[in-house]
Amino acid sequence: MSDLGLAIFDVDGTLADSQAEIVLAMTAAFTSENLAVPDRAAILSIVGLSLDHAMPVLAPKATGATRARLVAGYKQAYFDHRAANGASPLYDGALAVLERLSEDPFLLMGVATGKSKRGLDALIDAHDLHRFFVTRQVADFHPSKPHPGMIRAALAQAGVEAQNAVMIGDTSYDIDMARAAGTRAIGVGWGYHETHRLKADLIVCDMPALPDAVLQTLSPENATQPQSKGRIVHE
Structure with missing residues (x-):
């Protein structure tokens, strides 16, 4: 050392x-699962957590399988937005x-x-x-x-x-x-x-x-x- x-x-x-991209991607993920989208403050409150820790906070009643789909949906939506619009x-x-x-x-x-x-x-x-x-x-x-x-x-x-x-x-x-x-x-x-x-x-x-x-x-x-x-x- x-x-x-x-x-x-x-x-x-x-x-x-990156808040605009994070809110957009989370909105897309929840919408794809027909779940109520958390409000902006709630979404931003979990920024910094890994997604597998963030989803139980935002969707506490969802099953493990649903949370896994939310994680995948978020990643795909974020990737698509970045591909179309560039990085944050x-x-x-x-x-x-x-x-x-x-x-x-x-x-x-x-x-x-x-x-x-x-x-x-x-x-x-x-x-x-x-x-x-x-x-x-x-x-x-x-x-x-x-x-x-x-x-x-x-x-x-x-x-x-x-x-x-x-x-x-x-x-x-x-x-x-x-x-x-x-x-x-x-x-x-x-x-x-x-x-x-x-x-x-x-x-x-x-x-x-x-x-x-x-x-x-x-x-x-x-x-x-x-x-x-x-x-x-x-x-």
């Missing part, structure tokens, strides 16, 4: 504004954040997402993000967030100690995953969970402030300090 730092990013709701857009300023952090020679970056490998690869291809991430952890190969498996795999692949890593995400699942893995956590205020649900070390509500927040969180003097109650940056 080295003294390098690792910034691990969630994708949907943190780097990519990045949030304004997200690319600049990645560019800025990539300039730090002591910082590596990675991804830990509830997206499938196919979905993440398509997004990275569409926005030419290959150069930024040394590790990419997806739902296909790990238990759903907030299980720490994705972060632990990212740490091992990057060769970074947990105390030198930070998870950046917009949902409580991201923050809880970071806690379980022993890393620090930054919550962002432009995603799908309200900031009061994010019990992070730091909450950033302004994209341009994110690089400094990451570097501050990973600075040596902060690495050994007790976790704070969380601060709001540029809310």
Whole structure:
């Protein structure tokens, strides 16, 4: 292990504004099963979970077979929409954040997402993000967030100690995953969970402030300090 730092990013709701595609695909999946479509808030509340964990939340009375069809229907609808319309857009300023952090020679970056490998690869291809991430952890190969498996795999692949890593995400699942893995956590205020649900070390509500927040969180003097109650940056 080295003294390098690792910034691990969630994708949907943190780097990519994918809510329109998520709501559309979930609507299509439920409609195909003649089930009442959950409202937008309910759909966005499960973003970050793997689909096999999300469907029991959205369709608690459905059978296992129905939930499996909902998962398949969602994946197909999302794929069809992406094929017809392209990948989800990045949030304004997200690319600049990645560019800025990539300039730090002591910082590596990675991804830990509830997206499938196919979905993440398509997004990275569409926005030419290959150069930024040394590790990419997806739902296909790990238990759903907030299980720490994705972060632990990212740490091992990057060769970074947990105390030198930070998870950046917009949902409580991201923050809880970071806690379980022993890393620090930054919550962002432009995603799908309200900031009061994010019990992070730091909450950033302004994209341009994110690089400094990451570097501050990973600075040596902060690495050994007790976790704070969380601060709001540029809310």
